[in-house]
Amino acid sequence: MTEPADDPRRPGADAGSKTSLQRGIAILRAIAAHGGTGARLTDLARDLGMTPPTVHRLLKALVAEGMIDHDPQGKRYRLGLDLFVLAAQAGSCGTLRDMARPILLRLSATLRETVFLLVRNGFDAICLDRAEGPFPIRSFTGDIGGRVMLGIGQGSLTILAHLPEDEQQEVIRFNLPRMQGMGFLDEVYLRTAIAKVKAQGYSSQHSGLLPGMSGVAVPVFDRQGRAVAALSIGTPTDRLTDERLTVVVDILRREAAGISRQLNPFDPALSRSGVSGSIV
Template sequence: MNKQETGDSGARTLRRGLHILAALRGAPDGLDILGIARALAMQRTSVYRYVSVLVEEGYATRGPDDGKYRVASAWAQPADARALSVAQLAPAMRRISDETGDSSFLISRVGSDSLCLHREIGSYPVQVLAVTIGHRQPLGVGAAGLALLAALPADEAEAVMQQNREALRSYGNMTIARMRLLVKATRDRGWSVVGNAAVPGVLGVGVALRDAAGYPRLAVSVSCIVDRMPAARQRTIAELIRRETGAVA
């Protein structure tokens, strides 16, 4: 096969993937494999291969109950919207870090991952800076990611955990069963409290931020060494995050 033929094949593959995404965007209730195949006049085996890649890369999700595929909600928020989120929330995060003396982090969801959009550094001599701007990790890992995962609708959160089943093992040998317990505790408490699986001796508190429609799209967390995060301070920090971000979230 020459280069021209290879290029044409790649273009066709991309085009089919985009057509599937367009079909999913036009079906808020989701589509199963047969529905996608009928809508696009494609073979079911081909559709399955394409949607498997879309799910794996975080562009689509599969409902655990109905088995239908949907566009991952995170991709409804374009890059310029994320930049606006940083511009709006950076001053609040600066105040949070000034008051606590610790680092604060802003994350958004990208498919089944969390993406660090911004961070502020506090004044305390020991700062926890394990997550850098642009860092991606499975949603649910870290305080902000856990807060965001727990705030999702139950079926959507379960789908994310299933997608991340293998990836989670790299973070303290995390399992879906353990992650479900963390999600439940976060929902019951109203904010997340979690240690950093990559950095022992670190604890973070995270709060999900909802958009005007009530959907959780962002989360803010504060992380520090465990000795600086007793239970009473965890609550104080969660309330501080809510207070400072409430007017702009």
């Protein structure tokens, strides 16, 4: 279907520009409807009933303004980080870090453990915040802003295990070569661990990569049911008995559910294409 051409003779001197603005907004909504996979030019033209040249012209303008990103290899368009930043400034909800800070402090005091909040950033997980417990620990992410490959450590493994299948496979293919030299951690081990986490809904294991340390992590889901973050603790292995594990998991799940209900969907920290450096 071909849309009517803009006609400057129609009532209203700005009718043409207004129509272009409306079409641009329609394109943004159509891209959003395709989810994280993005949309091709032909998909958008079909969905919106516009001609491909018109859609292409508007897409170029939106890319130039940072409202959408273009993957030239996959020929797909996705919502851009600048759009999320603008939306976050208009949103009434606080950022994930601000909103979750009291929860981390409460968990640390209740459990007497160091508590972490991790978010996904591409093929990695970043420590968005942490609350220190009374026991000295070592962690893969280190301090706030530290990053680790998805699949290493309980928090990042939990996020990876709950990703959509296509994204999960993409991460595994990219990260496996990066994991070379990490002892027994190979593809069989990683896929087995992912399957276990997916089945039980949380991650809890002593990987051996940090001697004497263990951890527990649960996913934090957004409104679409996507795992965008993880709430976890790091603790000396001798403190994580089977009986205590059940209690810790229940508490973390309850708090993670509370965080999920308060998530601001426009928080830049929840965007896959967020800043590649430290989030502090």
